[in-house]
Amino acid sequence: RRSCTDEVEDFAAITEYKSLKESPVMSWGFLKENELLIRMVGVWALGFGLGVWFEYLVFPPNSIANIVVGGLFGVAIAFTVLVGVLFSALGSWDRVNKMLMRDGYVVEGRGGNQASGDMGFNTYLQCKSEKETKRDRLLSGTVTEPVVGRLRTYLLASMAASVTSWSGGAYVGGEMSVAEEVQFERPAGYYIGPRDGPGLDYFVNRG
DSSP states (O other), rough: OOOOTOSOOHHHHHHHHHHHHHHHTTGGSSOOHHHHHHHHHHHHHHHHHHHHHHHHHHHOSHHHHHHHHHHHHHHHHHHHHHHHHHHHHHHHHHHHHHHHHHHHHHEEEOOOOOSSSSTTTEEEEEEEEEEHHHHHHHIIIIIIHHHHHHHHHHHHHHHHHHHHHHHHHHOOOOOOOOOOOOOOOOOOOOEEEESSSEOOHHHHHHH
């Protein structure tokens, strides 16, 4: 069994922290405030365009009410998409932040005795050294924790805007498009039954 001062190369928190930098979306947390807002606006605009296109298929813009409803639901869809992105990013950053704040971490290893029921695999809690603890607390206080707070603020604001937009669209209401029924014209003298065929009037008129 290793002591609390033993070094372990594959430290999960540092590995996860590095993976945040490599992720095309999670790396947004390292951006400055204005750069992060620009990317959030881009996600929102994409969701808004798709939302308005879909809603105007359901609510044709042939009246003021439908135009308002389509716009509100488009805004709601855009904020819903943004909520999904922020929720995913917040979950990843919060998990890494909690790992950095812990005094130990779980290590998985394989011993020489493979005849046991666990095939030699074992897990145990590895304590951090004083150097690792200081390093991780510094990363948490200066990087991950501020990012978590910022993402949480944006997430709550986006959720509030999404709920408000959905409620506003439902309150205004609108007239949904209805598919027109196609009617087929049949020649005179024909009737509809188990089997379409000439009626009696057809043979009488021929005479």
